[in-house]
Amino acid sequence: EPEVTQTPSHQVTQMGQEVILRCVPISNHLYFYWYRQILGQKVEFLVSFYNNEISEKSEIFDDQFSVERPDGSNFTLKIRSTKLEDSAMYFCASSNYRTGGNYPGELFFGEGSRLTVL
């Protein structure tokens, strides 16, 4: 069964360092997403990506964050200068149709990358 894969599974970094989280979405999917889940809290939408550009982003997704699909298979989330409050589990997801609309796509999540900022 196709799946979304994420690396690393866990990363520890010092405050102020840059971090890149990587994801390989399901191969025939067109829509890609990043979500964040702070320990003990609900999952929060960060950004959606379609046709090589950001289609929507939340208030959390500020200038410290960026996404990229560098080679047609990987989908990355970069945090330029990490803060303590960036410590969370970051989930990548993909779908073959958009999540809203009359024909919503099934949303498949990866297992997450746990980021710990010290």
Place this chain on the structure above:
Amino acid sequence: KNQVEQSPQSLIILEGKNCTLQCNYTVSPFSNLRWYKQDTGRGPVSLTIMTFSENTKSNGRYTATLDADTKQSSLHITASQLSDSASYICVVSANTGGFKTIFGAGTRLFVKA
């Protein structure tokens, strides 16, 4: 404001028993509602997805219902198993042509032997 509220916050049941989890939402205009199962430290796994025109959807021992008029959904788990212990998350999308999904805080289910 678009919100998704789930109840109860946590639930303990004995193996073999049934349970029902609730979700109320204020997302508008409504597009679809999904239920996910999330094991601790893992990614959410889809159980059901329902659009406006659907009022029930089953996936094995999981049955979800949707009342779009009252903006309520429920997830019924039949003959619970120890492996059902997890968080169950209700997720609602708005029909605005966008991609945002609004997650509930989840119900933490503990199934005891």
